[in-house]
Amino acid sequence: MSDTLELLGFIAYTELTTFTRLAGAATTAPTPEHQLRLVRLAGDAVSRMERILARIGELDGDPDAQLLAFDGTFDDYNARTVPGTWWENLLKGYVGNGVADDFCRIAVDGLDAQTRALVIEVLDDNRNAEMSVRVLADAASGDAVLASRLALWGRRLVGDALGLLQNLATRNDALGRLVLDGARQRAGAADVDQSWVFAQLTAEHTRRMGRLGLAA
């Protein structure tokens, strides 16, 4: 049970971080229409955070404490990956959230059915990624220089994001256990280790970049 609370706290924290990134992007949006769209997406992230926190409460956990325990987890990552442009910021969200969500999708496989259904629903409910795909794919298809810069930036991002998650799975016993349990269920094999997990995450990332028309 405490593993469940730990994972839910981590997911809620990723939503909080998503909020912060989108709210920041809103203040530098190129048009008022983009600003409004990003503000809505930031609001969606708060709603997803609250749904996850509500589940922690139902499981008799302390929602805010579970979230706040992860405070600072992404600070190094964010300091190393400061986006230089609006496009880089969008791609950062698309890549970073994509990898983190995939990690959580694996880790959630071992949880009770109700929590799993909620997490999957929350992770699927992502207007954010759809908008990023459309906007980034449009921009990259019309500008080869931008496309190659973004492809390079995507490689930087995914390297740092995978490093962060690997670190987290090592330092946080609960998350490490859950992601291995999930991986073993998925692979249908007991001898699966973390490298299997990260190979999966990398493959998913490659597919995601492909949807933008960018090389991973």
Place this chain on the structure above:
Amino acid sequence: MSDTLELLGFIAYTELTTFTRLAGAATTAPTPEHQLRLVRLAGDAVSRMERILARIGELDGDPDAQLLAFDGTFDDYNARTVPGTWWENLLKGYVGNGVADDFCRIAVDGLDAQTRALVIEVLDDNRNAEMSVRVLADAASGDAVLASRLALWGRRLVGDALGLLQNLATRNDALGRLVLDGARQRAGAADVDQSWVFAQLTAEHTRRMGRLGLAA
């Protein structure tokens, strides 16, 4: 009807602005707990914005266009009132939203009952102000220097906020008409003019500062 859409657009825009202020305050919050609280309040502002925009849609208006027509309305005000501290930012929201909300409460008096009820409910639904009162009153009561600085800041803010609204009521025919209609209904007199409105707003502001234990 188009006056109604205009007022709803303005209210939605104030909620968008509230979001931006709270999201900005969240990034500089003194503790993760404060950050989380501000993120929630920012999420609330998005929800209130969407409720107002939904009403514009019900009235066959174009929600986003009505809101975006007000883009930039607060830019000068914001440039002139950059908060120097976390406390000044909180007070800015309390004073600015307070005055703008009171203006809208008067203007809404002449609208259809359903719109009026929605707007009043949305304006009343303000955890934000409650939190500000508690935090600011606590801080000011223990620190006479802070209290006198905040009192001074409050006078700056209300002067600029009233100037902005006066300007808006003059430039925007619909808002000017609605706020005068509302004022005449409230006063029960036909010869009420804008100065009556601003005397009301000033009196409400004085009461609001009193709740913080600060002189207006």
